[in-house]
Amino acid sequence: MLNYLVRRLLIAFVTLLLVTFVIFGLVRNMPGTPLTTDPAMMDPSKQISPEDLRRLEKLYGLDKPWYESYFIWIGNLARFDLGRSIAQNNRPVIGLIGERVGATLTLSATSLVLTYLLSIPLGLWTTVHSGSVRERTLSTVLYMLYSLPSFVAALFLQILLAVKLGWLPLLGMVSDDYASLSGLGKAWDIFCHALMPVACFTYGSLAYYTRFIHSNMQEVIRQDYIRTARAKGVPPRRVIAHHAFRNALIPLVTLIGLTLPALLSGAVILERIFTWPGMGSLFFESISQRDYPVIMGLTLVFSILTLLGQLLADLLYAVVDPRVSYS
Amino acid sequence: MDTDRTTIKDSPSRGFWAEAWLRFRQRKMAMMALYYIGFLCLIALLSPAIAGTKPIVCRYKGTLYFPAMGYFNRRWEKPVFQRDRFYRIYPTNLQKNDPNSWAVWPLVYQDPYRRVRDGEWDDRPGNPTGTDGQPSRRNLLGTNQQGFDVFAQMVHGTRIALTVGFVSMGIAATIGVFVGSLAGYLGGWTDVLLSRLIELVMCIPALVLILALIAIIDEVTTWHLMAIIGCTSWTGIARLTRAEFMKLKQLEFVAAAQAMGASHWRIMFRHILRNALAPILVPISFGIAAAILIESGLSFLGFGAPPPNPSWGTLLSSGRATIEQTWWLIVFPGAAIFLTVLAYNLIGEGLQEATDPRLRQAGQ
Amino acid sequence: MTSCCWRLMFVSIVLAFLSGCSSSVDEEQVDFMLGDMLEPFSPHSLDELDAKTTWIDQPVVDTLDRLRSYQVDQGPMPVSVTEALTIKNDSPENNTKIIGALGRVAPSDGQGVNYDDAVVVHTAGDLKSSNPIMASSVTDFEVGDLISPGLFTFDWEMQPLANAEMVVSWRTSDDRMVDKVVLRNDWTWSDGTPVTAQDVEFSFKVIMSSQVKPPAVRQGTDKIRWVKAYDDRTVVFFHKQALATNVWNVNYPIIPKHIYQETIDRDPSMTRSDEHSRLEDDPITSGPYVLAKRVRNQEIVLRRREGYYMHKGNQVRSKPFFSTVRYKIIPDTNTALLSLKAGETDVQILTAEQWQSQTEGDDFYERNTKITGLEWTSFHFCWNLKTPFFSDIRVRRAMSHVFDYDEMLNKIFYGLYTQGRGTFHPTSWMYPKEAPPAYRQDLDRAETLLEEAGWVDHDGDGLLDKEIDGRSVPFRFTVLTNNTPNGVKVCTLLKECLDKIGIECMVKPTEFTVLTQNMRDHKFQAAMGGWGTGTDPSTSLNIWGTDEGRNYGHYSNPRVDELFEAGVIEFDPSRRAEIYAAIHKILWEDQPYTWLFYRNSFYGFNKRLRGYKFSPRGPFTYGPGFRSLWTPAAQP
Secondary structure (H helix, E strand, O other): HHEEEEEEEEHHHHHHHHHHHHHHHHHHHOOOOOHHHOOOOOEEEEEEOOOOHHHHHHHHHOOOOHHHHHHHHHHHOOOOOOOOOOOOOOOEEHHHHHHHHHHHHHHHHHHHHHHHHHHHHHHHHHHHOOOOHHHHHHHHHHHHHHHHHHHHEEEEEEHHHHHOOOOOOOOOOOOOOOOHOOOHHHHHHHHHHHHHHHHHHHHHHHHHHHHHHHHHHHHHHHOOOHHHHHHHHOOHHHHHHHHHHHHHHHHHHHHHHHHHHHHOOOOOOHHHHHHOOOOOHOOOOOOOOOHHHHHHHHHHHHHHHHHHHHHHHHHHHHHHHHOOOOO | HHHOOOOOOOOOOOHHHHHHHHHHHHOOOHHHHHHHHHHHHHHHHHHHHHHHOOOEEEOOOEEEOHEEEEEOHHHHHHHHHHHHHOOHHHHHHHHHHHHOEEEEEEOOOOOOOOOOOOOOOOOOOOOOOOOOOOOOOOOOOEOOOOEEEEEHHHHHHHHHHHHHHHHHHHHHHHHHHHHHHHHHHHHHHHHHHHHHHHHHHOOHHHHHHHHHHHHOOOOOOHHHHHHHHHOOOHHHHHHHHHHHHHOOOHHHHHHHHHHHOOOOOHHHHHHHHHOOOHHHHHHHHHHHHHHHHHHHHHHHOOOOOOOOOOOHHHHHHHHHOOOOOOOHHHHHHHHHHHHHHHHHHHHHHHHHHHOOOOHOOOOO | OOHHHHHHHHHHHHHHHHHHHHHOOOOOOOOOOOOOOOOOOOOOOOHHHHHOOOEOOOOOOOEEEEEEHHHHOOOOOOHHHHHHOOOOOOHHHHHHHHHHHHHOOOOOOOOOOOOOEEEEEEOOOOOOOOOHHHHHHHHHHHHHHHHHOOOOOOOOOOOOEEEEEEEEEEEEEEEOOOEEEEEEOOOEEEOOOOOOOOHHHHHHHHHOOOOOOOOHHHHHHOOOOEEEEEEOOOEEEEEEEOOOOHHOOOOOOOOHHHHHHHHHOOOOOOOOOOHHHHHOOOOOOOEEEEEEEEEEEEEEEEEEEHHHEEOEEEOOOOOOOOOOEEEEEEEOOOHHHHHHHHHOOOOOEOOOOHHHHHHOOOHHHOOOEEEEEEEEEEEEEEEEOOOOOOOOHHHHHHHHOOHHHHHHHHHHOOOOOOOOOOOOOOOOOOOOOOOOOOOOOOHHHHHHHHOOOOOOOOOOOOOOOEEEEEEEOOOOOEEEEEHHHHHHHEEEEEEEHEEEEEEEEEEEEHHHHHHHHHHOOOOOOOOEEOOOOOHHHHHHHHHHHHOOOOOOOOOOOOHHHHHHHHHHOOOOOOHHHHHHEEEHHHHHHOOOOOEEEEEEEEEEEOOOEOOOEEEOOOOOOOOHHHHOOEEOOOOO
């Protein structure tokens, strides 16, 4: 097993190099550079002269061909230096990302855990009551939720809960007076701010996960060993939870591995609407501004997590299914 | 002697898919969903006849023309109307230039690509704009802020709604199933390499690819965007297929097939795949419907098909700016999307049950 | 085999890293040379200068006072304040009433002003840099106006002035080559050190150092030959040429010499070193407000600085009205409007759509009111004259005849904007007295013009075409536009209009970066763009001069180039106006753009605010700008 782990980590390394190489090349060759829009506001009197433009290009390494710049970036990476943001006034990239990780995790991790907590019982319940009116109604309601895009629902919720009723804050992650709150006060403040974004991030995926579990369970409960268990007189709940569910776990584990990257790629749209200071909006902004160091930093973080997620899923297969082994 | 012969006729097996279709037909909900999709296809085909500002057929200066075909392809709207300075307004100009002309008009005189102006049709006022476009007698489902009729947009948008899902999911499912099954079944170095390929594609953010595409290609259409979505979302299906194949290849029927000398391809795609359908049907059926929502999200972020794009998703995201007044821009496309999601999922459910061999045993 | 393979791979990866290490970029280790872009210059002593120069006095004005007297001259308020607070702004008359009543500046003695109020302003983007030399984004300039205003400013009629809050006197030599400014002696930095002429000289040298990379402020400043501080209060600007724009060139930002002369040697970029990072969050500035707190991507908090208006126990300037100015960063416009309605922000720009339909109801008027003002921002279609289509002036005129201006102005913009009449705004001094008539949609005329230019449907496929170099070229082109809803709507309308006469136009909404880059590289056929206004029309040489930086469409007219050169050395205002009016008329004839509309300013203000005034650049980036806003104290 250890052998396998080491092998996987090494391969992951190579994959990371490949991914960063491809993204670097792609982004560098798209039209537009970080210097295109900065001074180019609509005021014709504020324009940078060609000589200054050339000097700036030299400073940011934009005059070199992209593969050379990539090599330099890798070299810096080896010394744990992710570089400095061009569009954000030379702030270190690590700092920029670090500022936002907390916010993204608060949103995404909570939402992910909530989704699984809700959809596993729902999925099991629909399996048991499959075909009944209650189950059909629930499924229809879940489909309705799925069909409503998050940016519309977000606006509805904002108007209703924040403006008309005033129950929840409108935007942001913390209130203006956050610094002066007690520890408990701070937790409550973040909780209130996170309610609407988390709800919007979660509701759409409920339908998908519930259906997913339901469909896998349907296949499992028709197996012979389930018939045997029932014939033996095992109570129905135990049949489902103990015998059937375990065998539906493999696809579920795959799904967990797939959703880990979604943790950080974040909800670009929702972050923008709620002014949530997460990594998704940083990514979007940095792409529009062609802020190469930040784009590469985020891609690196994102890729590492994706690869970790797949590794985790693969390791969990061995745990969940005794027939799979990695020796 | 003849009496020794058995008189039971050999009925050849109908085949897997024919059997599955028979079972599918027995599920009422799934058939209704199929009929709904069929209905949408019909609407898509007949869209210029249902809502449009060009006559379906007209006789002008002695010749028969079909100007409504111009909605499908610009060239099919004949240049004679151009030469005679119609400026695309048919009702008044047909009469003016040739009093003997006649025309068969679409059911609803509205256009998905522009606002109908005052006096185009029988002294009717033009479409209202801004937030004044509530559903009314003339605009059955209301108008958007620029005055384009919602009913016409939804009818013409059906074409897009039907096909985006199939394009993106078609690509994703084909690549995903292919790669996943090879990786899961063959194992070893193939698995290692293919899994790395899956990880590589997973790590590349779709947003970057879409932006790169838009920047490079001159005429970006919805198909390009959906192709990109398809090419980046096959990884989930691949992983699920791979896991399923890894599990199933241990079973006895595979060993039996191998003993009988079946080739790898035959085992994979004729034997194992049918049993591995369950986990991947859900992502596929959701994915087809999700394509509409993805298109809507893209147009919210600012990348979408070249305007004017009468798709349900664009209608939905345009309603956001005036959400408190223009409820019709959210409700109608939202309802259509909901019904489509429901339909595709019911079909997926039905397909799963129809192809599950264990149901046959249970006397279904 | 396997373990060998792995070991080999491991080693090769490590090697790759190490080699990458060695080729990493090194920081520039060259010594910092202050002002190395300047050619050496030895100015005369002050006495010699005074002896040989005839000085002309230039205006030194307290812009708030000027606004006050301007409003007094306007006469009494059209309605009372209480009434103005109840009317809804749904007509131009009501707009005038609201501005007339609520726009009154506070009395000069500060009676009735609530000095403890905090105002919250919405901004869409974060502050990039608090160092005024490194300013580049809109937020940088807005905040910079309050924490680091310069010596010079301009009023709502775009008249250049020296700011009476910093300057005692301003004189120009009669040959326009020298400007002499005497600073006040009661002006201090936020750490108490007095602001001196040496700071002004130092700032100039910093901007003109090649290792410093100011994104925006070097333009104009590089036309100054030399700046010399003769003593703590007297500074003299020497110009390279006698240009009318010299009065604008001297308007550059000031940074404290006693702070930066220590730190800039180690870090000429002014952004990387630890000291400079600390200064970013806690800068030493000279304006009425100081940067008190910054939470990235959330807010920027400015606090009133007592050292600005109090000096040695006496009040020497009018007290800035707000105790705190807080900029709240909200990128999404819908959310921002909700925030205004909920009373969480007080000042906000509105879009035309929001003005029209989202701000009519009681939910808006409960806490806010809204006003609109003229702005000299114009939008247009830019034609690329190097394409086979638009090189012909008849085709361009045909384009201007094809477009349905009425539909755009009345249906897309709800009658809120006026039609574009050329490069200068009809209310500006540069606009010709006898203006050419506006274009109207005339499809017949357009088709005739196109026919004359050779564009006819020869092959009967419904598209116009023309034979060029032996090939038949169909009239099919792409128009680029920004991703905004309005841009897309207008271009869709263009597509519809062109479709009527047999021209196929593809609308391509593009990201701003790509759009700007493509326009700079001339990689487009047509594009929709817009320009705000500079303070002086000579800056539009950028747009219309042959091969200039913002001349995206390859427009070239030698007469226009000549006129621009003439305009910049002409000092008589009426002759200047004639020169620019001539430019305007030639451009109108040539139609390198199809001018579409002028976009006005729309702002929502909390009802408790007073004192807003609009300039052609909006309500804030001029003198007095934001400083004229105030809140009245609660009535007993």
